[in-house]
Amino acid sequence: MLQRLGATAEECLGQACHLCVHGADRPLAFCPLTLTLTDGRIHEAEVHEDRLGGDFLVTTVPLSDEHGQLIGSVHIAHDITERKRAEEDLLKLSEDLAARNVELEELNRELESFSYSVSHDLRAPLRHIGGFMELIRKRTGELLDETSRHYMDNISDAATKMGTLIDDLLDFSRMGRKAMQMGKVNLGKLLREVMTELREETAGREILWKIGDLPDVYGDQSMLRLVLVNLVSNAVKFTYGRPQAEIEVGCSRRGDEFVCFIKDNGVGFDMEYADKLFAVFQRLHSSNEFEGTGIGLSLVQRIVSRHGGKIWGEGSVGKGATFYFTLPKTKED
Amino acid sequence: LIVTELKRILLVEDDPRDVELTLVSLSEFNLANDVVVAGDGKEAVDYLFRRGKFADRTGGNPAVVLLDLKLPKVGGLEVLRKMRAEEKLKMVPVVILTSSHEDRDVAEGYKQGANAYVVKPVDFHQFVDAIKKVGCFWALINEPPPGSINKTGFC
Numbered sequence: 001m002l003q004r005l006g007a008t009a010e011e012c013l014g015q016a017c018h019l020c021v022h023g024a025d026r027p028l029a030f031c032p033l034t035l036t037l038t039d040g041r042i043h044e045a046e047v048h049e050d051r052l053g054g055d056f057l058v059t060t061v062p063l064s065d066e067h068g069q070l071i072g073s074v075h076i077a078h079d080i081t082e083r084k085r086a087e088e089d090l091l092k093l094s095e096d097l098a099a100r101n102v103e104l105e106e107l108n109r110e111l112e113s114f115s116y117s118v119s120h121d122l123r124a125p126l127r128h129i130g131g132f133m134e135l136i137r138k139r140t141g142e143l144l145d146e147t148s149r150h151y152m153d154n155i156s157d158a159a160t161k162m163g164t165l166i167d168d169l170l171d172f173s174r175m176g177r178k179a180m181q182m183g184k185v186n187l188g189k190l191l192r193e194v195m196t197e198l199r200e201e202t203a204g205r206e207i208l209w210k211i212g213d214l215p216d217v218y219g220d221q222s223m224l225r226l227v228l229v230n231l232v233s234n235a236v237k238f239t240y241g242r243p244q245a246e247i248e249v250g251c252s253r254r255g256d257e258f259v260c261f262i263k264d265n266g267v268g269f270d271m272e273y274a275d276k277l278f279a280v281f282q283r284l285h286s287s288n289e290f291e292g293t294g295i296g297l298s299l300v301q302r303i304v305s306r307h308g309g310k311i312w313g314e315g316s317v318g319k320g321a322t323f324y325f326t327l328p329k330t331k332e333d
Numbered sequence: 334l335i336v337t338e339l340k341r342i343l344l345v346e347d348d349p350r351d352v353e354l355t356l357v358s359l360s361e362f363n364l365a366n367d368v369v370v371a372g373d374g375k376e377a378v379d380y381l382f383r384r385g386k387f388a389d390r391t392g393g394n395p396a397v398v399l400l401d402l403k404l405p406k407v408g409g410l411e412v413l414r415k416m417r418a419e420e421k422l423k424m425v426p427v428v429i430l431t432s433s434h435e436d437r438d439v440a441e442g443y444k445q446g447a448n449a450y451v452v453k454p455v456d457f458h459q460f461v462d463a464i465k466k467v468g469c470f471w472a473l474i475n476e477p478p479p480g481s482i483n484k485t486g487f488c
Contacts, residue, residue: 121403123432123455128350131457135357163455 001079004052017075023051036060036073046080054081108177115173122166130159165281168295172280175302180220187214187228187260190221191249194228201236205245212250215258217327223303230296231262231323237290238266238321257309257326265320269313277313300325340369341472341482343395345377345412346430347404351453355399355430358464364472369395374407378415381422393482394425397471400447402431402438410445417446424478428467 002009005021012020018027027033032043044059057078065071133156137149144152191214195202217224232247239245242265251260269277269284276282278301283294297313304311304325315321342364346352356365371377379385381394398416402409409429416422428449429442442450451467454460 121432123453124348124351127432127453127455127457127460128354130455131354131460132350134457160456167455 001052001077004054004079021052021077022049032058032060033073033075036062037070040064040070046084047077054079055084056080111173112177115170118166118170123163126159126163126166130156130163133159165293165295168293168299169280172295172299172302175223175226175299175306178223180223180306182218182220185217185219185221185224187217187224187251190225191228191232194225194232197229198233198236201233205236205240207236207239207245207247210246210248210250212248214249214251214260215253217258217329219307219327220303223306227300227303227325230300231325234296234323235262235264235266235321237292238268238285239264240266240290242266253329254326257328259324259326261322261324263320263322268315268317268319268321270317271315274313274315278311340367340392341396342368342468343371343377343380343398344368345371345374345398345400345404345409347372347401351401354457354460355464358461359468361461361465362469362473364468367472373405374409374412377404377412378407381412381416381425382419393480394422394478396426396475396477396481398425398427399430399467400427402429402433402442410441413442413445413447421480425481426471426475426477428471430464430467 002012005012007020016027017033018024018031022028030045030047032045035041035043040062042059042061044057046055047058048055057080059076059078060073061076062070063072063074133152137152188211191211195209232249235247236245239247244265246265248263249261250263251258253259267285267289273284276284278297280298281294282298283292285292301311304327308328309326311323311325313321313323342359344352344355346355352370356368359365359368369380371380377398377400380387380390381398383390400409400412404412409431413427413429416425416427426448427446428451429447430451430453431438432453434452439450449467449471451463454463
């Protein structure tokens with residue numbers, strides 16, 4: 001206080017507060033002293049004093065003589081300059097944050113209307129390309145030579161492929177916005193359902209399944225189903241052509257989370273490209289070898305991260321791949 | 334406009350290629366001649382409410398309206414709202430036929446009183462199949478409300 005005042009203790013001793021601190025000849029209006037002198041109680045007020053370049057919490061305590069007669073008050077001033085500054089910073093920060101939030105909401109709306117147009121406007125021309133190609137095919141029949149018919153097939157296939165890409169992209173963008181419906185999810189049961197769903201893909205295949213104990217987790221069932229569908233169908237897809245395909249699914253506790261994995265002995269991948277596994281439309285195999293749009297793992301990653309988990313893959317060329325994902329345990333667990 | 338009298342299907346669609354593909358699909362049940370096409374929402378409203386160039390339209394209500402959502406001038410949902418607010422058109426079956434399978438469009442469609450919501454399949458064969466089924470059910474099998482144009486065929 002003396003430092004801020006630029007005075008020595010001797011200079012201040014015996015002086016009234018209003019004179020010594022404020023340089024005024026009488027108590028200032030904002031000083032709680034007035035209140036204390038009126039009702040004889042303790043009062044406090046936050047006071048900013050330019051002369052001191054700071055803020056103070058001033059408490060005035062009534063001072064009585066032995067007869068209980070009010071004769072004055074004691075002023076206690078706490079230097080709260082730092083606290084005030086921190087409060088102001090915090091206020092500024094939260095204002096900035098609110099503004100940023102408005103911006104983000106705006107961006108989100110734009111993105112939504114963009115994906116809406118994509119779904120509506122890009123689909124129609126695709127249908128026309130495929131449709132009129134089909135009508136030409138019907139009308140010309142065997143009139144066209146084989147090469148021309150092959151070209152028409154290419155056009156139709158390309159249109160179909162683009163339709164799938166648009167659908168996948170929309171699924172992906174929806175997954176980021178969709179509200180999560182959290183609840184207890186029995187992963188073991190979910191996996192059995194998913195395996196039934198994938199019957200078509202596994203039909204006629206010789207696959208050795210090794211299914212470990214899977215826990216109950218807390219999450220969005222339909223989203224977690226997509227995680228399993230994508231990871232399991234990837235394992236099925238990339239073990240195609242193996243003399244004995246093996247797919248292992250398991251889960252273990254590690255600290256305060258579950259680590260689940262899906263392991264296959266398929267074609268695997270080069271760890272050099274591991275960081276590209278989860279990028280949208282990124283593919284590590286050509287369409288000739290394995291079909292796909294390159295959206296599956298991006299979708300899986302988005303879902304896992306929305307659950308507060310992590311995902312990573314390990315593999316080597318020709319020796320299979322393992323995908324791990326974590327899901328946080330809840331209090332119930 | 335005598336020709337419009339027997340048109341039992343009102344197709345509200347702004348994309349001429351979609352109109353063509355829809356007509357091709359409906360021709361399988363000889364329904365193509367039963368279709369009157371409105372190229373935007375305003376024309377559809379004029380046709381239904383017998384206004385503007387359709388002021389002198391005679392005959393009953395269509396047995397079904399196939400309604401696209403994204404239309405110039407007056408949107409599909411707006412057309413539907415106007416229909417449901419009008420005593421004479423309240424009961425006319427409306428099938429929304431659109432490329433959008435956004436949840437909010439589906440929900441809003443039903444909320445405004447659509448009788449069915451069909452997403453146009455991207456694949457041509459599926460598209461033809463869907464249109465055929467819609468046309469067959471709503472224009473031939475379904476008994477339309479009183480005041481609609483009567484059926485002339487079966488599928």
